[in-house]
Amino acid sequence: MDNIIEVLDVGFAYNGNQILNKISFNIPKGTFTGVIGPNGSGKSTLVKLLLDILSPNEGKIKIMGMDVKKFKEWNKIGYISQKVNTFNGAFPATVEEIVRANLYSKIGLFKRPRKFHKSLVDEALDKVGMLPYKKNLIGKLSGGQQQRVFIARVLVSEPEILILDEPTVGIDAKSEEAVYCLLARLNKELGITIMMVTHDIGAVTVHADRLLCLGDKGLMIHNTDSNLSREQVSEIYGYHINLHSHACDKCKWKAGGTC
Amino acid sequence: MLEIFQYPFMQRAFIVGILIGVIIPLIGMIMVLKRLSMIGDALSHTALAGVAAGLAFNINPIFAAIIFSVFSALGIEKIRKAIPKYGEIAIAVVMSTGIGLAAILSDYVKNANFHSFLFGSIVVITNFELILVVGLSFIVLLTLSLLYKELFYITFDEESARLAGIPVAIIRFIFTLLTAITVSVSSRIVGTLVISSMIVLPVATAMQIGKSYWQTTVLSVIISVTTIVLGLFISFYSDFKPGGTIVIINVICLIISLIRFKKQ
Numbered sequence: 278m279d280n281i282i283e284v285l286d287v288g289f290a291y292n293g294n295q296i297l298n299k300i301s302f303n304i305p306k307g308t309f310t311g312v313i314g315p316n317g318s319g320k321s322t323l324v325k326l327l328l329d330i331l332s333p334n335e336g337k338i339k340i341m342g343m344d345v346k347k348f349k350e351w352n353k354i355g356y357i358s359q360k361v362n363t364f365n366g367a368f369p370a371t372v373e374e375i376v377r378a379n380l381y382s383k384i385g386l387f388k389r390p391r392k393f394h395k396s397l398v399d400e401a402l403d404k405v406g407m408l409p410y411k412k413n414l415i416g417k418l419s420g421g422q423q424q425r426v427f428i429a430r431v432l433v434s435e436p437e438i439l440i441l442d443e444p445t446v447g448i449d450a451k452s453e454e455a456v457y458c459l460l461a462r463l464n465k466e467l468g469i470t471i472m473m474v475t476h477d478i479g480a481v482t483v484h485a486d487r488l489l490c491l492g493d494k495g496l497m498i499h500n501t502d503s504n505l506s507r508e509q510v511s512e513i514y515g516y517h518i519n520l521h522s523h524a525c526d527k528c529k530w531k532a533g534g535t536c
Numbered sequence: 537m538l539e540i541f542q543y544p545f546m547q548r549a550f551i552v553g554i555l556i557g558v559i560i561p562l563i564g565m566i567m568v569l570k571r572l573s574m575i576g577d578a579l580s581h582t583a584l585a586g587v588a589a590g591l592a593f594n595i596n597p598i599f600a601a602i603i604f605s606v607f608s609a610l611g612i613e614k615i616r617k618a619i620p621k622y623g624e625i626a627i628a629v630v631m632s633t634g635i636g637l638a639a640i641l642s643d644y645v646k647n648a649n650f651h652s653f654l655f656g657s658i659v660v661i662t663n664f665e666l667i668l669v670v671g672l673s674f675i676v677l678l679t680l681s682l683l684y685k686e687l688f689y690i691t692f693d694e695e696s697a698r699l700a701g702i703p704v705a706i707i708r709f710i711f712t713l714l715t716a717i718t719v720s721v722s723s724r725i726v727g728t729l730v731i732s733s734m735i736v737l738p739v740a741t742a743m744q745i746g747k748s749y750w751q752t753t754v755l756s757v758i759i760s761v762t763t764i765v766l767g768l769f770i771s772f773y774s775d776f777k778p779g780g781t782i783v784i785i786n787v788i789c790l791i792i793s794l795i796r797f798k799k800q
Contacts, residue, residue, distance in 0.1 A: 328699065351699045358695070368569060368692060369743050369752040378689040381700040387682045414747065434700065 287336030311481035314491030352382035355431025366416040401433035421452020555673040557764040561756035564735035577732035581634030582608035583720035588641035605716035656727030730779035737786035744793040
């Protein structure tokens with residue numbers, strides 16, 4: 278299987294604090310990888326390094342076989358952050374306008390969207406079940422609905438990789454469940470490679486194929502076909518952890534099987 | 537023809553007022569949504585310092601204002617990048633510098649009505665100012681319509697806009713230049729003390745009514761142009777200062793929109 282992301286001996290320090298210490302891992306194409314670890318373990322830093330927002334002090338990062346510094350096809354990477362918590366809810370934009378914005382690479386500089394682009398927006402919204410809300414203002418939707426719109430926004434540019442940084446923070450358990458099922462469906466049905474940073478270990482264990490565990494002892498890679506024990510997770514986090522899953526029991530997109 | 541339109545100075549005031557009424561909310565929309573509405577205030581004060589410098593050293597005051605504003609806008613961007621979590625510090629620093637410089641330089645201004653720059657002089661527009669505003673409006677309208685979707689995305693989510701391939705740094709630079717030039721030219725017309733209200737108020741009112749970004753943009757332009765035209769009429773027949781009248785009409789519109797149209 279081709280590796281779509283390759284991280285080799287990457288180290289990153291900020292203000293003298295070593296946040297990531299020579300970590301190496303690969304993400305094979307078409308997989309669903311969860312990234313877990315306690316606060317401060319460098320999960321979000323890792324995402325910023327992969328997106329070239331930060332530069333590593335040492336090591337190499339390759340995206341689709343190309344050095345991240347030379348990588349130009351950013352439209353193939355969909356990034357979803359904790360938007361529900363951070364975006365300006367009073368921004369007067371409709372769901373349709375927000376999703377259409379990410380069609381830039383398909384429309385081009387100075388050009389206006391055509392009918393074809395509008396149908397791409399409808400398709401993306403349909404995939405996440407938000408088509409009926411396309412004329413609604415984004416600020417008037419619930420947290421879970423907003424996050425689905427942000428997923429549609431990245432889907433519209435037909436990405437090969439989805440990188441998500443705690444996408445379910447600030448949304449209720451039921452919406453969280455829907456987001457996980459949606460991501461698992463996109464991974465299994467459309468073959469989109471997913472890498473998701475989360476604290477929801479229970480749910481990510483259900484849906485992801487692999488877990489990258491960042492902690493004091495560096496990086497551990499765990500396959501989810503064998504159960505991750507409470508003791509193992511507690512060791513990574515450095516304190517006692519109970520595993521609860523918000524994942525839908527009936528979701529047929531669980532890793533390794535259906536229900 | 538109404539008496540008001542028989543005077544050439546009022547005809548010029550209406551042409552310039554309408555053009556400024558179109559371009560200021562287009563710039564203002566982005567500034568307000570990026571929570572940077574006070575940049576207009578800071579730039580108008582540095583523009584005033586430029587006017588004072590121009591009048592003191594016999595340089596065209598509007599050109600001097602544009603140069604001061606452009607450097608100030610670039611300075612704000614630089615300081616915001618250096619301290620991103622406290623970006624508003626940049627606005628305070630530049631505004632204080634502008635006020636300080638304007639105060640010092642105004643002492644060297646001889647034989648010129650420096651106060652007309654504080655409150656503007658929309659009814660004493662020279663031909664040069666008319667041509668300047670027409671040219672500026674054409675450039676602003678063309679640039680903003682060509683970069684509409686790019687500016688929308690950068691305003692909503694700069695990080696994602698960059699990932700989508702939008703040349704964020706270049707577009708931000710162009711927008712900063714346009715803002716600085718618009719604010720310095722408009723301050724001469726409507727006044728330094730009035731310009732930031734003109735940037736914020738029509739947009740704030742439109743945001744209470746608009747049901748999309750496009751609709752809010754169009755509404756802010758309609759509100760801005762209408763209030764300027766109404767302000768010119770009222771000031772002509774009542775002898776009120778036009779800048780102040782326009783601002784008060786805008787405040788009334790905002791209050792009505794807050795009461796009447798508050799979105800559920």
